[in-house]
Amino acid sequence: xxxxxxxxxxxxxxxxxxxxxxxxxxxxxxxxxxxxxxxxxxxxxxxxxxxxxxxxxxxxxxxxxxxxxxxxxxxxxxxxxxxxxxxxxxxxxxxxxxxxxxxxxxxxxxxxxxxxxxxxxxxxxxxxxxxxxxxxxxxxxxxxxxxxxxxxxxxxxxxxxxxxxxxxxxxxxxxxxxxxxxxxxxxxxxxxxxxxxxxxxxxxxxxxxxxxxxxxxxxxxxxxxxxxxxxxxxxxxxxxxxxxxxxxxxxxxxxxxxxxxxxxxxxxxxxxxxxxxxxxxxxxxxxxxxxxxxxxxxxxxxxxxxxxxxxxxxxxxxxxxxxxxxxxxxxxxxxxxx
Numbered sequence: 001x002x003x004x005x006x007x008x009x010x011x012x013x014x015x016x017x018x019x020x021x022x023x024x025x026x027x028x029x030x031x032x033x034x035x036x037x038x039x040x041x042x043x044x045x046x047x048x049x050x051x052x053x054x055x056x057x058x059x060x061x062x063x064x065x066x067x068x069x070x071x072x073x074x075x076x077x078x079x080x081x082x083x084x085x086x087x088x089x090x091x092x093x094x095x096x097x098x099x100x101x102x103x104x105x106x107x108x109x110x111x112x113x114x115x116x117x118x119x120x121x122x123x124x125x126x127x128x129x130x131x132x133x134x135x136x137x138x139x140x141x142x143x144x145x146x147x148x149x150x151x152x153x154x155x156x157x158x159x160x161x162x163x164x165x166x167x168x169x170x171x172x173x174x175x176x177x178x179x180x181x182x183x184x185x186x187x188x189x190x191x192x193x194x195x196x197x198x199x200x201x202x203x204x205x206x207x208x209x210x211x212x213x214x215x216x217x218x219x220x221x222x223x224x225x226x227x228x229x230x231x232x233x234x235x236x237x238x239x240x241x242x243x244x245x246x247x248x249x250x251x252x253x254x255x256x257x258x259x260x261x262x263x264x265x266x267x268x269x270x271x272x273x274x275x276x277x278x279x280x281x282x283x284x285x286x287x288x289x290x291x292x293x294x295x296x297x298x299x300x301x302x303x304x305x306x307x308x309x310x311x312x313x314x315x316x317x318x319x320x321x322x323x324x325x326x327x328x329x330x331x332x333x334x335x336x337x338x
Contacts, residue, residue, distance in 0.1 A: 001072055003043050006245060008066035009076045014053040016083035017234050019097035030232020034239040041246045060104040073105045078115060078192040079241050085119040086199055086237035088219055122196050125335035126204040127219055165212040176279035179205045179338050181315055184272035185322035187240060190249050195241050197331040199233050202226060202275050204338045206282045213286035226278060228294050229301040243267045268319060273308035280304045
């Protein structure tokens, strides 16, 4: 893939990010940060491209003209679908954008609909209809214990949470670790679909932890919790996909260039750390009766993220082994297993 095609694909990704107006300032800031972080590796002024897309919204016909191969056009569409689904299933404005993009790229309606449906299915896998099994009394006890814990101030250590979960401590630890290893493994895979499963898996982790402490959970609450930590959903997906694109790792659906771990080890480690820290902060938050404010949540997340970065190398062999066993055709089931 040449530099022009890379620029066109990233332009399309930014257009997809702003398709719904990007009204959430947290997400807008996260996407801007991604442009700045990836800028040195992009081979062009990516921050300037971000500003251009934000202010002028280039015409799709002009942008897609830079894509010379069928593979590049397919990859551009898959990336746009992933961006639109990063914060949940597509809204009306995002569906309209994707329809226009598919037409501009020459992707037939059936293929475009199949790609969107698969992405929606992966995003929706973060939630299910299973009943909340923790009794209301457990939630009340968690709230009372959490008030005392909050007054004492946040502790970064992972074994100091209060409140009672229907998950034994060992199972909670295993759930968070397995989600972190799985997401790090997904980061190593060349298939674009693999990147689409990372955020739903993080969202499901929060969803499952909250339910284990007796709280009614829904899509907006779990996503809002992650956004409060400063982890932009659209921005995170764009960064993950952008690193794969700029690193030459991405193949099409089915893994066109094979499975390799070379250039993605650092990015995989960061995905491990982010998922691990999200899980641990969620554990503290719900165990403490949801009394921690946004500032304390961000502070606790930052401390746990540093801790988790140190843990990631310890699990590298397990991450690579997991990557070798993932079937991207079964990502919905993979997310639901958390």
